[in-house]
Amino acid sequence: MAEGLIANRLALIGIGLIGSSIARAARERGLVREIVVQTRSPATLERAKELGLGDHYTLDMAEAAKDADVVIASVPVGASEEVAKAIAPALKAGAIVSDVGSVKMSVVRQMAPHLPSSVHFVPAHPIAGTEHSGPDAGLADLYVNRWCILTPLPDTDPAAVEKLSALWRGMGANVETMTPEHHDLVLAITSHVPHLIAYNIVGTAQHLGEVTKSEVIQYSAGGFRDFTRIAASDPTMWRDIFLHNKDAVLEMLGRFSEDLTALQRMIRYGDGNGLFDLFTRTRAIRRSIIDKGQDAPEADFGRHKIAAKAET
Amino acid sequence: MAEGLIANRLALIGIGLIGSSIARAARERGLVREIVVQTRSPATLERAKELGLGDHYTLDMAEAAKDADVVIASVPVGASEEVAKAIAPALKAGAIVSDVGSVKMSVVRQMAPHLPSSVHFVPAHPIAGTEHSGPDAGLADLYVNRWCILTPLPDTDPAAVEKLSALWRGMGANVETMTPEHHDLVLAITSHVPHLIAYNIVGTAQHLGEVTKSEVIQYSAGGFRDFTRIAASDPTMWRDIFLHNKDAVLEMLGRFSEDLTALQRMIRYGDGNGLFDLFTRTRAIRRSIIDKGQDAPEADFGRHKIAAKAET
Ligand SMILES: NC(=O)c1ccc[n+]([C@@H]2O[C@H](COP(=O)([O-])OP(=O)(O)OC[C@H]3O[C@@H](n4cnc5c(N)ncnc54)[C@H](OP(=O)(O)O)[C@@H]3O)[C@@H](O)[C@H]2O)c1
Ligand SMILES: NC(=O)c1ccc[n+]([C@@H]2O[C@H](COP(=O)([O-])OP(=O)(O)OC[C@H]3O[C@@H](n4cnc5c(N)ncnc54)[C@H](OP(=O)(O)O)[C@@H]3O)[C@@H](O)[C@H]2O)c1
Structure with a gap:
């Protein structure tokens, strides 16, 4: 399914409802070659393994981000700065870093200062979800016909924005762009x-x-x-x-x-x-x-x- | 289905979502022998006929109430007094008069003074509905596993309360009794x-x-x-x-x-x-x-x- 392929290695930081829905959709639609799953607790990591959500599993954010073409953080908004600090040293040049947080100005403030200028930061927010949480709650079609809002900063490389956009469209979403404010x-x-x-x-x-x-x-x-x-x-x-x-x-x-x-x-x-x-x-x-x-x-x-x- | 039979003649004043759901449920479950349908506008009456909701159809409230064993008003709460005034002279002795209004103290205040002492007034409110209105919106199973609250006055004949209660249970509802307040x-x-x-x-x-x-x-x-x-x-x-x-x-x-x-x-x-x-x-x-x-x-x-x- 190489024609649908958008990136080689996708790293998911956080594998709850939103992260695991990305894992399921990206896998089912052949959008990436391999998926690295990271989460905070051994119990959630174990469950992600049982569900077969990725190809590699780790508790270490930096380890997960290494060699990834696209890194998506799907963690509570308040943990964004910690993620940026942890992955920054491991990111390869040209990588796209994104998130799914329901708030965007704060995420930009928390993450942007820590990311190296050699990577592309494209914040995102899919307007889709349910009242349930955790890796079991994810759905492969959660994003179908839902909107995903991207809030790139003015100086972000348009090619990186387009690549992330293609990934969301590949998962069935419609993509819109606006300012974080x-x-x-x-x-x-x-x-x-x-x-x-x-x-x-x-x-x-x-x-x-x-x-x-x-x-x-x-x-x-x-x-x-x-x-x-x-x-x-x-x-x-x-x-x-x-x-x-x-x-x-x-x-x-x-x-x-x-x-x-x-x-x-x-x-x-x-x-x-x-x-x-x-x-x-x-x-x-x-x-x-x-x-x-x-x-x-x-x-x-x-x-x-x-x-x-x-x-x- | 005589074993399910609760009354001979049921008069429905108002045939929107709630009234037409009663018509459908009572018919399907053999709870009454005949149904008289009344509504305010010729257009709604025509639609009720097309849907086959009753056995007799009329625009006249008194006409509908005549010879009925049970009369249920399913109209906006503000129209309750008008209904009581219109049906009062036509009611036969021993008839049960009820309603489905979402408010009960006001309905009691509006209706009770006009009803003759020879009839039994048992206000009711089924906790079931949808956002749609009119006779097309009704559902035969709307009341299944939902609650219906009866608010009889202290001096109401318990046998009449039990009869109305049986009608609601027959439509699939659970019945509870409390004061209008x-x-x-x-x-x-x-x-x-x-x-x-x-x-x-x-x-x-x-x-x-x-x-x-x-x-x-x-x-x-x-x-x-x-x-x-x-x-x-x-x-x-x-x-x-x-x-x-x-x-x-x-x-x-x-x-x-x-x-x-x-x-x-x-x-x-x-x-x-x-x-x-x-x-x-x-x-x-x-x-x-x-x-x-x-x-x-x-x-x-x-x-x-x-x-x-x-x-x-
Ligand atoms: N739920 C929705 O409807 C919805 C919709 C759109 C966007 N969002 C956004 O998506 C993000 C994730 O939501 P979700 O519903 O997927 O949550 P979730 O199901 O509760 O999963 C949260 C994930 O983040 C990890 N995590 C929690 N606290 C952390 C911390 N302090 N540091 C590092 N990792 C942490 C969890 O790890 P462990 O389980 O291993 O502890 C888990 O992998 C949030 O920012 C939310 O605003 C949610
Ligand atoms: N909808 C709910 O979810 C729900 C749930 C529980 C209880 N209730 C209660 O049930 C009652 C009826 O609601 P509904 O949803 O069935 O309404 P509906 O679908 O709009 O039907 C209203 C019926 O009352 C008639 N009507 C309207 N205004 C009238 C008036 N001023 N005088 C005489 N008749 C009038 C209408 O006649 P025409 O069409 O011929 O004009 C129609 O037959 C209300 O008291 C409401 O509080 C509603």
């Missing part, structure tokens, strides 16, 4: 604040006196259960996202709260028309998301069918 | 506030200057798209819910906002441990919801599989 604002509203308010409402529901936790669980099909899926996402990953995209998150959260206060007033003063107008406007956006292939068109995400099947 | 608090946190914040974040995302609407749509897989499903629910139904469950919604919203402010401070002052602790606590509740059969266990609600299949 803009990325962080876009993701604050499309991902970070939604996760924050999901975590928050689940937290609120857990410490009510009048309504018990078992009632909340029992009647969750009224809407609440959707939020619990998001609020079941990995705590380390999300702690790092909020700490490292602080400014954009606080900015978007401020607007959310302002709008919520207006909505609260409409309820308090019985402004039915105001409520109706907002609820009508918000409907249209769902249609567009389905039309653009970014969500399943089925009622209730199609899970109703899955549940009904499981019961019969 | 408690119902409205439980639903405020498990359904109404989640819907409100979903509508709100979609509204916030729509009028940002720096981030365009097409960017919001494109990158919605980061979490935002889950909220758009909920925010695509029927505007009339939800306007009525917020206006009619005002006190409980404002109370729960106040707690949500208080908690959100605390979370905002954690982000501002870099309290990583505080964030990590909350995100760890919120994880557990998802597990319980899945264990209790109230959501699909698949990653991403299983929609990933549906989407991947559609693309190949």
Whole structure:
């Protein structure tokens, strides 16, 4: 499958949901000749071996980066600087270094200063994932028809950007390029604040006196259960996202709260028309998301069918 | 299927998602001998006929209620009083009158004063639904393994409560009884506030200057798209819910906002441990919801599989 070949040696630093999905996709689609898998703990490394995710396995980041044409870090955003420091001395000239972190300005600040000028640094973020973590959670088709955002710095070699782009397209993704600043604002509203308010409402529901936790669980099909899926996402990953995209998150959260206060007033003063107008406007956006292939068109995400099947 | 028979004549006032799901389930499971379908508009009535949802069809509420053993109103909460007034003179002695409204104190206040003492009033609320509306959206198995809450008044005949309960169990639901007051608090946190914040974040995302609407749509897989499903629910139904469950919604919203402010401070002052602790606590509740059969266990609600299949 040499025609699909994009690089000889791919080093994956971190092999959780995102790293292992890259391993599976790159292997299945013949995008690289060999894959080196690195992870922090012996237990995860052992599991990666059992799953056959790579050709070489190591706990040592520098060892993994040696001789690699492309190195991709898939670790919590807060570990980015440590990765850059560890791999920097081992990188070969001309190598491409990338990541998958959900925040980009902070990753650039953490990694760029440590990388030698002989390598190409192209930060990236695939907009795809699930609420599960670890090497078992990965999926070969996780990136199919999802977007991957690249945030190269102004002086990055366009050929390196194109090569990384080809790798993501090879995994089924659509690729878009923007500045790290803009990325962080876009993701604050499309991902970070939604996760924050999901975590928050689940937290609120857990410490009510009048309504018990078992009632909340029992009647969750009224809407609440959707939020619990998001609020079941990995705590380390999300702690790092909020700490490292602080400014954009606080900015978007401020607007959310302002709008919520207006909505609260409409309820308090019985402004039915105001409520109706907002609820009508918000409907249209769902249609567009389905039309653009970014969500399943089925009622209730199609899970109703899955549940009904499981019961019969 | 006489052994499953619970009533002779069932009158359905309103034949949208909820009413038509009752029609389908009651028919399929042989719970009633005949179904009378009433709706407000000739167009919806025509569609109900085409779908074969009943045995008799009428635009007149009183006409529908005449000779019925059980009458169930499935209309927006704000239309409850109008229904009670219209059907009251036509009801036969001993009939059971019920509803499916998402708010219960207001429905009791609107309907109880108009109903004759010769009938049994048993308000109900099935905790099941989708973001779609109208008679085409109904599903025969919508209520299977979902909860239906009954909120009978203290002096209601227990036999009537049991009969309505049997009807819901016959449609596959589990039945629970509580006061209307408690119902409205439980639903405020498990359904109404989640819907409100979903509508709100979609509204916030729509009028940002720096981030365009097409960017919001494109990158919605980061979490935002889950909220758009909920925010695509029927505007009339939800306007009525917020206006009619005002006190409980404002109370729960106040707690949500208080908690959100605390979370905002954690982000501002870099309290990583505080964030990590909350995100760890919120994880557990998802597990319980899945264990209790109230959501699909698949990653991403299983929609990933549906989407991947559609693309190949
Ligand atoms: N999950 C999503 O939906 C999603 C989507 C897009 C982007 N991302 C981004 O992708 C990255 C990885 O997320 P994931 O979901 O793949 O996480 P994951 O499944 O939890 O896997 C994390 C990987 O990073 C390693 N790791 C954790 N902490 C580390 C540290 N301090 N130093 C070095 N290695 C460490 C883990 O090693 P051990 O297991 O050996 O400890 C594991 O290999 C994050 O930056 C996240 O923002 C996630
Ligand atoms: N959707 C859910 O997820 C869900 C879940 C549990 C409970 N509920 C409750 O169920 C009830 C019905 O919801 P639904 O989803 O079935 O709504 P729907 O699909 O929009 O159907 C509404 C029905 O009520 C009729 N109607 C609307 N406005 C009316 C008015 N002012 N006077 C008389 N009839 C009127 C409609 O008639 P025409 O079409 O002929 O105009 C239609 O037959 C609501 O009270 C809601 O709170 C909904």
